[in-house]
Amino acid sequence: MGAKRGPADPGRRERIMAATERILLEDGIAGLSHRAVAREADVPLGSTTYYFATLNDLLDAAIRRFSERYARRLHAWxxxxxxxxxxxLVEALADLVETLLREDRAALVLSFELTAAAMRRPELRDSALLYAETEREVLSAHVDERTAWALSRVLDGLLLQSLAAAVPPTRTDITGPLAALLAPDG
Structure with a gap:
């Protein structure tokens, strides 16, 4: 089946975004190109550049979608x-970490890859930092701002090191740092 054209294809932008997400989750930033997205979305190459003039525009839109999805999930949690x-809260956060590592590994890897990319590409920084901002916002409903900030940093470290490790972290590996912040005397 060939690519649909013009007004008869109102879902084209959404297909481009969905294709971008699939490519990013499977191949990371290195696999992203307008040509790869057009092929994956089954649209003409010009469609990708029509909606997203540069690769950074496409990447930024994808980061925002991933961030918004994570934000909804974290707010519900x-x-x-x-x-x-x-x-x-230590136990609830440990459950969250274990669930994210088990069910959303590809999205976690991508989120850290995007954060790393933002170090050299300032135009991506605002979007890449949405994950941490959401964590702090959600945690601030349960702890003071300073502790929420520290927890966000600890969660990032736990997740990043867990993704890079040869074996998954134990429950104690996860709860230990969290308890040091939240229940130091307990």
Whole structure:
């Protein structure tokens, strides 16, 4: 089946975005090109540049979509916590880390790759930092701002090191650093 054209194809932009996400999840930033996206989305090459003039525009839009999806998930997770003790929050965060590592490994790898790319590509920084901003925002409903900031950094470190490790972290590997921040005396 050939690519649809013109007004008869109102879903073209969405197909381009979905194709971009699939490429990023499978091949990372190195695999992203207008040509690869056009082929994956089954659209003419000119369509990708019509909607996204540069590769950075396409990448930025994809980062924002991933970030928005993560934000919705994290907000729902945070809202489900209700009133929670520091020790309870340690366990809830450990559950979250284990779930993310098990169910969203490709998205986590991509999020860290995008953050690393933003170090050299300032135009991507705002989008790449949306993950950490969401974490701090959600955690701030349960702890003070300073602790939320520290927890966000610890979560990033736990996730990054876990992704790079040869074996998954133990529950204690995860709860230890979190408890040091949230329940240091307990």
């Amino acid at each position: 945070g809202a489900g916590l209700g009133e929670i003790s520091p020790a309870g």
